Amino acid sequence: MPPNRPTPLDRPTTAPPDRPIPAVLNEHELPQNLTIITNAIETALRNVFVGSGPKQMSPLKQSPRCKKIEDEEVNLERASEPSIHRDFILNEVRRLFKDEFGIMQDVDFVAHQPASLDDVQAYEHEDGPGPDPEQLAFDLSQGYNSPWNSSILESLLHEFQARCKDESWPVKKSDNYVRQALRNRYKRLRTTWLRGQPRLTSNGIVETPAEVEERMLEHLKQLGKASRQNTRRRNVSFRLTVTKQIHRYFQKYLRRVSTLDGVVKLKTEGGDNDLVVWEWLQRLVRFLGENGMSSEESAVENNFEHVLRVKNMEWRRCIDRELDIVDVERIVDSDIFSPRGAKPVKRIRALDNPMSSRDAVKGLPVDLYDGAWFSRLTQREIDTLAVATHRFPWMKVATL
Template sequence: MDPDPAPPKPRHSRKRTNPGHAPEKVRAVPGPQREVLDSAIETARAAQQSNLNLAADVDALRGALAAAQATAVEQGRVLSSLQDELNSKHQIILEMQHHEGQMEAQFLADQNKLGQMEAFFTADREHLASMFQQQNELVNKFTEAQKLLMQRNEDVDRLQRELVIKSDEAIQLRAHSQLQALNTSKKQVPPRRKTRASMGAIVNTGARTIEIPLDPIPMAEVPEPSTESTSQPLLSATPRLAEVFDGDIDKLDKVLNDFAQLCLGRDAVVTVTPKKGTTAKKKSGSAKKKQDKPFMINYVHRRLRHFTCMKFEVEAVGDFEHHNPASEASVSACEAGEDPPDELFQWDFSPGYLQCRWNKLMIKKIVDTLLAEHEEDQDDFIEVGANRVFMENAMKDKLATWRGSWHKFQPRFSSATQHVETSAEAHARAVQAKEQHQLEMRSLALKTRKLEDRIETSTHTIQLKILAGTARDVETWKRMRDMVGHLGIWGMSSEEEADVMLDGQLVRIYKVKVCIWREPSIADYLRFVDAQTALNKKNQPGPKPAPRVRNPQHGFGKAAAPPGLPRNLYSSTWLDTKTPAYIETLNIPKEVFELFVAATDRMNL
């Protein structure tokens, strides 16, 4: 649009610069013409003023038109921008409508899936409710069966107690009748346990035995039925029994069968085979010497200890823990050839003490004293091998033991406190270690005695049941003996002695600890063997064994699991907590050793 033209300037606004053009002043002439002229002049002036006003209005209108045109252009640009934005919004709305359609379709599909899952969950909930109901029924049945089993166990215990009472009465009546019939005043006292006499022929075959309501689980390779044991027991734990039967269970069964035939009044052929390397006839003198050899050897050791205590002026050899050894100067002088005084008795506990001349002279003086005191017995000593060399070597072994005890009481460098111990600290540490060692040795002795008792009880019970001929649990007792033999000494649970008040009296008991690595059911199986042991010792003279109390609150045993046992003898729960590397160190054999299953035919009352 073209810019507005400049408004024309009025003609009268131009100044007349030419003096010749100056208007002439005419005086007014009155009259009508003058009035007409004045009127025309006024009209011209009004028209001129009107023209000026109209020109100003035109100029204002032109400015307003230009502003309106600029505003229209700007509004056109804004309208174009709004139109573009409207088109973009419209496109977004179309896309959102399309996406909303897709979402609606997805929502319908998901709603359909939710319906299917709800139907599946409803069916699964009904199935779980059915399974829970069945589980409750099984729990109720199991509870009833457990109650019935407990009741039967109580009945079995009651019947066993009644059986023991009746058996006692029967034994008393039988003994009384035999005393009256034979006019004897006293029944023959059985030999003391674990003596050579007790290892002879079995007597009192009517002794009470416990019938175990368990059957051994057949092994992977089931052997043919026989009276032979499936495995050899641990005869090293019962050397006297192994010595009597030569470690041959087959020979034991044959002897028992022959003895049973003789008891029934039938003929039996008994073959006596002498031991290999010996003759059937032996001189009584050689047998006596063989029996006297261990006695003489032990006697020599006792006399050596006696003379050592006498010469060193101590009450017992254990007092060498606080022995004051010979000085370094005296030992050096002795090594140079100077003999110590005859009345001086001191040990040299410095390094190399077994080879030093000082200790050799001390040992020589003790051996000379022994030989001088027993000059008449020297031939007997030499005959059993207890010559001077034997005595000196025995003294060296004892000296090593005494020096070891003395060394434990010497101050050491403590890594905990980073300084050398004082004499009091060393003494306290050695006393604590000694007490701990004594506890460990006592525990080991208890385990050894427990193992021997269990194997002896199992073997003796098997013999009695084989002689009876009607026992139904012979194989169970054989498997029980094999299980005890596999466990060995380290498979026996640890015990602690304790004094408790029972019925107002102080009673000594053994608190049995839980053997954490052992199969838990083994403890229940061993109770049958322990009950038979207690039954065997009930009527024997001498002190009765202290009761053994099992309780998980007594804690766990500290003994490590022995390697080489069949897997069934280890606790599966305990094995699950161990790493494969540790399980590999156990060297578990591939052989399968099955345990027991309930004998339902012997549980019916």
């Protein structure tokens, strides 16, 4: 029979001499890794249950779906706003950055002192206090969506909306709209700051401050040249647009004058009874001149017919019926209307048509101005209008 083997309970509780039982460690003798883990857990719990003091928590990271919805809302808001509102908001964003960071123009941001790496890491991974609200400093090594930079941009957002309320701005925007404008401003300034940092030359040597300055000046020179070219291009485009509009007004005026001259000539030769009416219409159109001719907007009626919606001229007396008589005569009378030139298009006159932005023609008889519009003018505006002293006798024209 084999000898009885000792059971686990019968085995000695003492360890072999080469493997001593470790003594119980106190809290000051914990291994280093365990100490780090313990501190991290304590920090996380303190942030959850107690908070980390006055620092402002940065917004949670958005899901792609939420960001897409936010972008769509901002795009809709931008699509429905006048350009003057957009310019106002962007000017206020620039003013806010000027006040907070002491810059007068973008290039001044090159001197911005970024936040220290230790402060950023302490805020993002431990229990650091976060950005100092009295001396904001971006982490320029990262984009706008980092926790540190997001916290600064949220502070700027609150300051922006507070200014809007305190100063009673005429234009108010949603937080998402302003947040996007602030982010775009930061991206532009960060690009300027990065461009102003020393780079490696072709020889593998870091640029000197003088070389950095020379490179920046050359860049600004190129920007100025491009800006002047764009300005000239916009001015030329604007002048061409205005020239085309003036050409259209003048062509419309000449066409009506030519029509009336032809009709008056025929009526004079034929001794027609309605000659006096056509002569009155002739004087009316000549008095108004090309600047008294209304403009139109293209439109489509019944899904296929091209029409023109005549813009309403607030200052001008309503002469739609009189002008329609002239335009119709050009179409129906083959002796007056030549088949050459643009094909006549149906014109629609309505009170809900767009308003013309052109200024009132000066020096006309008071009879040619709209009575309600004229009654709202101040004496100074009436003096500027230089109304003619003579009158223009009005005639009620029946259908001819």
